[in-house]
Amino acid sequence: MSTSKKIQFCSSSVLALLLLLSINSFSQNTTDGFPFMLPKEKPNRKLSRAMERLYDNYSAPKPEDNELFSQFKYTEIKGFDYNNHDGKISRRDPSKIILHNGKYYVWYTYRNTVTPPQGADKSSETIPSSDWDLGEIWYATSTDGFNWKEIGVAVKRPAKPNVGWRAVTTPDILVWKGKFYLYYQGFMEASGKRGDDCPVAVSYADSPDGPWTAYNKVVIPNGAKNEWDQFSIHDPYPLVYKGKIYLYYKSDTGITPHWVRMQGLATADNPLGPFTKNPLNPVISSGHETSLFPFKSGIAALVYKDGNEHNTIQYAEDGVNFEIASITELMPYAAAPFVPDAYTDTKDGRGITWGLSHFINQGEKGKNHSIMVRFDCDLSQDLNDPEMKEHRV
Ligand code: AAL
Numbered sequence: 001m002s003t004s005k006k007i008q009f010c011s012s013s014v015l016a017l018l019l020l021l022s023i024n025s026f027s028q029n030t031t032d033g034f035p036f037m038l039p040k041e042k043p044n045r046k047l048s049r050a051m052e053r054l055y056d057n058y059s060a061p062k063p064e065d066n067e068l069f070s071q072f073k074y075t076e077i078k079g080f081d082y083n084n085h086d087g088k089i090s091r092r093d094p095s096k097i098i099l100h101n102g103k104y105y106v107w108y109t110y111r112n113t114v115t116p117p118q119g120a121d122k123s124s125e126t127i128p129s130s131d132w133d134l135g136e137i138w139y140a141t142s143t144d145g146f147n148w149k150e151i152g153v154a155v156k157r158p159a160k161p162n163v164g165w166r167a168v169t170t171p172d173i174l175v176w177k178g179k180f181y182l183y184y185q186g187f188m189e190a191s192g193k194r195g196d197d198c199p200v201a202v203s204y205a206d207s208p209d210g211p212w213t214a215y216n217k218v219v220i221p222n223g224a225k226n227e228w229d230q231f232s233i234h235d236p237y238p239l240v241y242k243g244k245i246y247l248y249y250k251s252d253t254g255i256t257p258h259w260v261r262m263q264g265l266a267t268a269d270n271p272l273g274p275f276t277k278n279p280l281n282p283v284i285s286s287g288h289e290t291s292l293f294p295f296k297s298g299i300a301a302l303v304y305k306d307g308n309e310h311n312t313i314q315y316a317e318d319g320v321n322f323e324i325a326s327i328t329e330l331m332p333y334a335a336a337p338f339v340p341d342a343y344t345d346t347k348d349g350r351g352i353t354w355g356l357s358h359f360i361n362q363g364e365k366g367k368n369h370s371i372m373v374r375f376d377c378d379l380s381q382d383l384n385d386p387e388m389k390e391h392r393v
Helices: 003-022 024-029 049-056 386-391
Strands: 073-076 089-092 098-100 103-112 136-142 148-155 167-176 179-187 200-205 234-241 244-253 260-268 291-296 298-303 312-316 323-327 349-361 369-380
Touching (some): 089 349, 103 167, 103 369, 148 167, 167 234, 167 244, 179 234, 349 386
Parallel strands (some): 089 369
Antiparallel strands (some): 098 103, 103 136, 167 179, 244 260, 291 298, 298 312, 349 369
16 A cells, blocks of 8 residues: 555544444454454455445455545646636646656646636627637646646637637647647537537647647537537547547537536547547546546546546446446546556556646636646556656656
């Protein structure tokens, strides 16, 4: 067990003690002399459904021994100006972080508008409807993950009627055969007019510093009428897995306000498509912004905020059939981890230890905007792995 898991878990020790006391009949099975010890192996007697599940569904009966369990620590990051948080400037929905020539890079939705968001009815060519309306994609670099330097715009809104003319938001990055691809939501109308409808567009470059060339075509289209993803394709999140591009995404099934958020998968051999949607879609029944990472031979997912299975970390041995691996709390929103092996087509994913996420300020009326923060966690396969250690900045 890693030290951080020990520290993170001590806050739950009272609850754990109560659990152990309530199942003290298990202590008869222990051989190590400690009373009230939970057996590591499934006891050979009839068990309640809860105790069956405890042994069958999780990699260890105690969360701190479960490598896909973590709690999350948050730290303020430096280098971003918010003009006293007046709501006119917003940064949200960061991309995965990549390390290139000794520098970490992150892309994100940047909004700098004449007013804070005013709702769809009051929106105009210069007044945003929502926090991400009229956004463009900016980027920042860092050498330590705490101090960032905002470099500026990566992808601007293209001229009407190109995809994304109203807003380009919520980017993620793919590194494929030495080139860089930014996938993002391309809005054709102000968010909130009907729902939050948009498809996914892509721009490409030879360097993470650009210049970025817009493909100017929809690369992940909305589903056909009555399909689960007919209205929106959100939060594109590419990984390289089994020799292909595995791009996970979110959609809102149903009509506002009766929607259900779920996650789908589309795969491709070429970053510009065509992408084939998985016939089992949706592959995750819950969650909001999409965040996954290679873990051992499969794919792990951070599932938070929405749905019956929110606040879980899930795992799919085949990248498609996800199961709950652990249940946790205070998960990062729009988590954008640093994933050292996101694009190496690894067969032994190492996991993650940090990234950026966002917090949304909706508390102060009329000043709605978001900020980015750093999160740290313990979802690495092996905290003594020298390669992971190197990235634990
Ligand atoms: C988010 C994401 C998408 C939505 C909006 C902006 O956090 O899920 O990007 O469209 O909210």
